[in-house]
Amino acid sequence: MHVILESDEAWSLMTVLTSQMIDKAGLSSDGKAKLRKWRTDHAEGTVAMDELAAKINEAIGNVLDEKTYRLLRRKGGYIPSHS
Numbered sequence: 001m002h003v004i005l006e007s008d009e010a011w012s013l014m015t016v017l018t019s020q021m022i023d024k025a026g027l028s029s030d031g032k033a034k035l036r037k038w039r040t041d042h043a044e045g046t047v048a049m050d051e052l053a054a055k056i057n058e059a060i061g062n063v064l065d066e067k068t069y070r071l072l073r074r075k076g077g078y079i080p081s082h083s
Contacts, residue, residue, distance in 0.1 A: 005061050010053035011044045 006011065018039045022032050042049045073077055 004057050005053060005060070007039065007050050007053040010056050011012060011049050012044070013056070014042060014049075014052065015039065 003015055018035055021027065027035065042052055
């Protein structure tokens with residue numbers, strides 16, 4: 001399975017997550033302000049957001065690789081790809 005988020009999709013995900021954190025995580029006023037600034041710095045279409053999207057895709061790929069269970073056909077039968 002391959003999951004790849006475009007930059008605008010990653011931005012949408014990031015804005016939902018940061019909004020939830022600001023509203024429901026019990027952050028201090030200073031913490032909320034820092035999170036809002038970080039979100040502003042990663043606005044849609046910025047280089048910072050493109051870099052974040054690449055990191056998100058890498059992290060998703062790593063998790064999927066770790067969770068994927070494959071059987072490899074070898075002489076004598078099948079063996080798991082992860083020991």
